[in-house]
Amino acid sequence: MFGEMKVFSGGSHPQLAADIAAHIGMPLGKIKITRFSNENIKVKVEENVREADVFVIQTSCSPVSDYLLELLILIDALKFASAARITAVLPYFPYARSDKKDEARISITARLVADLLETAGADRVLAMTLHAPQILGFFRKPADQLFATPILAEYFKRTDLGNSVVVATDAGAAKFAGHFAKRLKTPMAIIDKRRFDDSEQAQSVALIGDVDGKDAIIYDDEIATGGSIKEAANILRKFGARTIRVGVTHPVFSGPAVDRLREAELDELVVTDSIPIPKAKAQALPTLVVLSTAGMLGDAILRIHGGRSISEMMD
Amino acid sequence: MFGEMKVFSGGSHPQLAADIAAHIGMPLGKIKITRFSNENIKVKVEENVREADVFVIQTSCSPVSDYLLELLILIDALKFASAARITAVLPYFPYARSDKKDEARISITARLVADLLETAGADRVLAMTLHAPQILGFFRKPADQLFATPILAEYFKRTDLGNSVVVATDAGAAKFAGHFAKRLKTPMAIIDKRRFDDSEQAQSVALIGDVDGKDAIIYDDEIATGGSIKEAANILRKFGARTIRVGVTHPVFSGPAVDRLREAELDELVVTDSIPIPKAKAQALPTLVVLSTAGMLGDAILRIHGGRSISEMMD
Amino acid sequence: MFGEMKVFSGGSHPQLAADIAAHIGMPLGKIKITRFSNENIKVKVEENVREADVFVIQTSCSPVSDYLLELLILIDALKFASAARITAVLPYFPYARSDKKDEARISITARLVADLLETAGADRVLAMTLHAPQILGFFRKPADQLFATPILAEYFKRTDLGNSVVVATDAGAAKFAGHFAKRLKTPMAIIDKRRFDDSEQAQSVALIGDVDGKDAIIYDDEIATGGSIKEAANILRKFGARTIRVGVTHPVFSGPAVDRLREAELDELVVTDSIPIPKAKAQALPTLVVLSTAGMLGDAILRIHGGRSISEMMD
Amino acid sequence: MFGEMKVFSGGSHPQLAADIAAHIGMPLGKIKITRFSNENIKVKVEENVREADVFVIQTSCSPVSDYLLELLILIDALKFASAARITAVLPYFPYARSDKKDEARISITARLVADLLETAGADRVLAMTLHAPQILGFFRKPADQLFATPILAEYFKRTDLGNSVVVATDAGAAKFAGHFAKRLKTPMAIIDKRRFDDSEQAQSVALIGDVDGKDAIIYDDEIATGGSIKEAANILRKFGARTIRVGVTHPVFSGPAVDRLREAELDELVVTDSIPIPKAKAQALPTLVVLSTAGMLGDAILRIHGGRSISEMMD
Amino acid sequence: MFGEMKVFSGGSHPQLAADIAAHIGMPLGKIKITRFSNENIKVKVEENVREADVFVIQTSCSPVSDYLLELLILIDALKFASAARITAVLPYFPYARSDKKDEARISITARLVADLLETAGADRVLAMTLHAPQILGFFRKPADQLFATPILAEYFKRTDLGNSVVVATDAGAAKFAGHFAKRLKTPMAIIDKRRFDDSEQAQSVALIGDVDGKDAIIYDDEIATGGSIKEAANILRKFGARTIRVGVTHPVFSGPAVDRLREAELDELVVTDSIPIPKAKAQALPTLVVLSTAGMLGDAILRIHGGRSISEMMD
């Protein structure tokens, strides 16, 4: 179908790219990315990519704008270097939470990102655990979504889950937490912070389901500033949870996240490597466990290149 | 900006179109739609639309495919008749529930509909109460969404809501029901049908919140076959609700809906006129109340034509 | 060039699809098409099509709008399931007669259909006996047109044509009838119903050419309501034709067609299977002969997949 | 809607452009077209066109390729000079006869021309008497077609048509000739050169209808090399026509046309000024009458600018 | 043509935006730009822009990627808020020097930026002193280029130029320096650093023209790291220049620029305010003069809104 497979990496997550390359069993494509003193980014592809089936790995992490621009420039360079097909592999999709117009005159930036990727020359996209499934509809080109859920589930299943309960931090997260609970064969609970009337008093917090004396596993798609997790841990502790663990796909860990997560005193904080965690942050979180997605991403790349189904990959 | 405003209607909902025209205070544009014996649809616009600011009203109702095709053909005719701008006014958006790829190799048909509308020549879209807010991101042209919630709220507020509770039929509907509860200044409850373990036994049903002795108002965006409503009514009755009313925007009423809704013995079934309800169906539902959206839609059309903000229209 | 060839069929004409698959010697692709009670159509492609060279068979027949929408949804599902190339195989092209703007402010709907197909994701089209050759110019992607004429000619040539004459039902059909006459090596005649002056008296009918004592073969591209054929048969009989046969590609047979065709008392009514004929209609037409196009369509599919010329297929 | 109206002319037909400008009552826009010694064309628009509603007049005549390129370059210059709308006014559409794929692997060049015009920046097209009505479907932007028939009819009606007959030079031209006959309230005849069998003998020529002792008016859309007209005149003379006149919209007059038309000894050769006729050619044709289309084209331009219907212009 | 004019500013250069607004005599549009702790940018347009003629001012400066993304998001928000026309006003165009492919497999990023702007929704662009005039050809929408040269010339003309000479820092800059010399009515000189043979010895430096005892004015489009200016100053001093002044449009001042410029000991360093200069940098350059472009940019905005020619603005 296409020529040789080649995998390139932007500068956002060298470790994940290296792990994927190792899993696939081929070296990363040669590329040179320069940031000039005027902050302009220059990408030079240093090997022939004519008619190649090219995969470009870039996650969204700090500095977010730089890595997004770098990705667009890299795709542009590959396109005009005559790559046959360019697949953007985006473990954490940029601006995934900006997926709707819940205020007047704002941008649905996840849709804009989809447009920018197509304009730069991306022929397809491979994303992982999108915030909303509708985001796939923002693309006019085929896009695949992988889910990190099985990797997280696999990890938790190694311990005895007989006394466990999966917890959603709010009603909006209930749907995905339900899928996870089913996968772990545990009951679930929901923290409900919705105000039941319009009075000025503080919001009432309900805990739907039973956590007393149980091992709680909070499940969500991402941790940004850690506020919800910290609050949830406090509530669960108040309601008698024996242990509190967290399973989350994307460790954004922005702003006060590390402090809050430390204060949450979690028994275990399990995330994937979809976003690189700086060493200092990782060391400040003693119960942090980072699960590798390189195998799953690498397999998906091989399947896309080989024209094999990805849905078969997922149970 | 644009020339004269003109409002045309497809054949799906003549009453709503007439009501909108009456509200605006101008007659509907002259148009002739023919269905030949070979089922081909012919649309002839019977007045000059050059440089006009044209609005086309068409809702999605039975026969769904015919009315969608008719809309596309009408837009095409208007475009090549040199209309300056064509706004598709879609009280009930076609295929709104087909908004994600939750199985392999299916179509996100709401996105396809957005594409087809743009291809036919729609310059913008005016929709009402979309199933998911992300659907606006499927368009590459400006699109506005109106919400029928204020109209429904206004109606319910006419009665004493002191003893009322808003009920969501499942966790997925909780978010929107919460907004409605806040608007009515009532507490809310959620019916939770999720299975808490993977055993073969029937799903356990939980009712989160308190309905005992209360006046329940089930809130949702649409009623299709009426299954969820009937089931919810049974549960609410079991949990002691005093009265059961339903507030829903889109009365799809497909398949066994009318029978189920009758069996649900609702104290009141309040819907909007976003979809026409055949006389026979309406007569079979003695507690049915249909609220008019013509004023809201008409105002929005006038605002779009006049370049005034729609967000100001909503509180 | 492309991966494996796969042939899918919409729901319009299962028999023709099965015949084509049998001719090609491979099973039809697995697909599940559901019509919900709200009339929404769901298409699920049930086998991997990544990088496949996909052909989708769908003819235009009743219910016309449903089958057109179903085709668009099916193509959309295949595109986002990463098919390498999608060829829409359209034995009878939807809205083929709506190919010009002979009134103000109408749609050239055949062009709109071409646009919709491209928007949904069709990479090419394979049509058969289009009403006007200019329709190929409505596409921005390569399109092929097959002609059923050789199949019809082959059939008529099995009988002695020594005393035959090919008849066009009006001047507009004269060009194509001439080609057919040449192929059968017979003379031709034209029925001319044009009014020679503008008076109010009924149209004068002329028969150009000689049919007295001859075996007439009326030739046209489609039969819709059968009016022209019935009228032509009456005229030919009046002018002394010995037998009257009809050769037509597309048996639309809409509205009063079957009654009229029976009343026309044709010695033979020869059509192709480009459109399915319901059993009841077929049984009501005792002299009906339906010729298979499955071999021709199957060969064309194989040639397109193999990159071989289609023009060589036709003599 | 749009700003000031401005009318520019390419170099193909200065007289017609001047006549249109005179009819409209405004001077042509200032423009400078240079052909360098390397044959490159440079167009400089010499007045401000920002936000203007611009009309560009260019017909297709010798040198055909130069005038087509010049038109594209002129449109490009106007677009990037910020014209609000550009309407290409094409009295004789380039490559109008290349409207179908009647051989394998040829170009439908009329469709390519439509694409090139849209790419250069034409927002709409105003054409006159296209060879096939389907050509309007080649555009993705609104296009209008004017017909010169009423102008020709008006001219012939000035003489007594009591003994006249309209003649089509072949079956393909019968449809349009029929419309013309109706307009003149005369009978019609058709010259039929189709071979009635496949033998080697020369084609048999039939004259359908009666011309003996009558005043024949041959009607067609264009005269290219004059072959058909000369042949038709001979046949009509053989069948006893008293006088032979010709009414044709587009005087292409290419190759041997002038010689043949002289040899045809026509009583009158009536054409429009859609294409300029070099003085030498005009002088060689003593019975030539050229009718002005400037009034009709000018009115259409005024109507398009003013957003008034063009269909009302035609009876 | 368009509705009300509105001018918005991104966050890159508040002073220039304020100056332009003051010159135009209207306040800047209300807008709220938020940078979340996860570095995502949110733009909320806080006033109605429906049908407005919107201008968005954003220059390219540090942080370059953030301001480019912010611009794209702002344009997207305005587009979907139904602005009638969006003009991106870019005093210093992002990636303007990345305008060619002088190495294999690099990106022509200035072209990519043009594409991204169009994708986000920019209807036109207003740039100032582009590095190469061909960059205007990267756009598919109308784009205007202003030149700061007259502003710089005006400033230098205030002093006696009788003994002055304009200097180009290399052959590539000679063309533009020549235009400037002509405007100032001075002779010019060129520094030629090209190597005259391929030997390993250091490049030979030639000074073409005469600077001995003269007042040199080095002219260029931008100063990035200041290397060329410092080197040029040294050479000019060596060749006997009496005073050394610099006139440059874009003060990028990146990396070691300020140190080098100080070391160059310029008698005057004249730049425009196309890029904001941080206070610390400005204070470190005692001979720095910053000329305002707000009047020119404001006039151009008024002219574009009013449909008046911009070329008339320049002499």
Add this chain to the structure above:
Amino acid sequence: MFGEMKVFSGGSHPQLAADIAAHIGMPLGKIKITRFSNENIKVKVEENVREADVFVIQTSCSPVSDYLLELLILIDALKFASAARITAVLPYFPYARSDKKDEARISITARLVADLLETAGADRVLAMTLHAPQILGFFRKPADQLFATPILAEYFKRTDLGNSVVVATDAGAAKFAGHFAKRLKTPMAIIDKRRFDDSEQAQSVALIGDVDGKDAIIYDDEIATGGSIKEAANILRKFGARTIRVGVTHPVFSGPAVDRLREAELDELVVTDSIPIPKAKAQALPTLVVLSTAGMLGDAILRIHGGRSISEMMD
């Protein structure tokens, strides 16, 4: 990747096409180009090109407009004949010097040509020695540029260059001449015709660098009317050059070129065969040497077809 390679040639330069085909070792594709008496061009591709990797050779030469149109029609025919990929091979790019907007309201016609090629169906472009490197940025599809410099250098290196100097005819050509000088390991000189003040007296001419007693080699990208070359030869002679040779890629030779070049009395006039030189012109230039580019173009075609890098081809 793609199917069989096929090379077609337009009518502009049969000799070069034949030489390229010979170099590649395969015959040119069969094609029939007809120019009718109405000047319409018809292209018929006379062999199957389905899924083929097609290269189309056409240079820009007299008649320029005809050959450009012919190229567009040929590409259109190939596209709709289902070629898998079409590469336009353009030894001399049409309108290459029209690459900027140096006057108000003119067209950047090189960009328009790029657009027209993409609209007609060109998937990529192979050009040679473009006038400005930015022209590659006018394309939205991958484009390659070859340089004829090595071929010219190779030729000059066959003679002793010990006493030679490369000369640029003006400052604008200095950059490219510098590259050539470096390649030949000679010094360089520049003719500077810029006016040093604004007085009415004739321009002053400077010769930068030393040519006295030397063998001058004037280098440029094209010769149009020969004016610059003739003038340069006079100056060089005046400044004592011993011999004067010229090395130029594109021999446009338009208008008075041949006369001027004869009058320039060049010792050698070396060009490539990118443009055909009519026999009469060639014979009038006794010192003309034409170097073949067929090998380089043929190699590039083979590399593009084979997916091998072109940059490796150039040293």
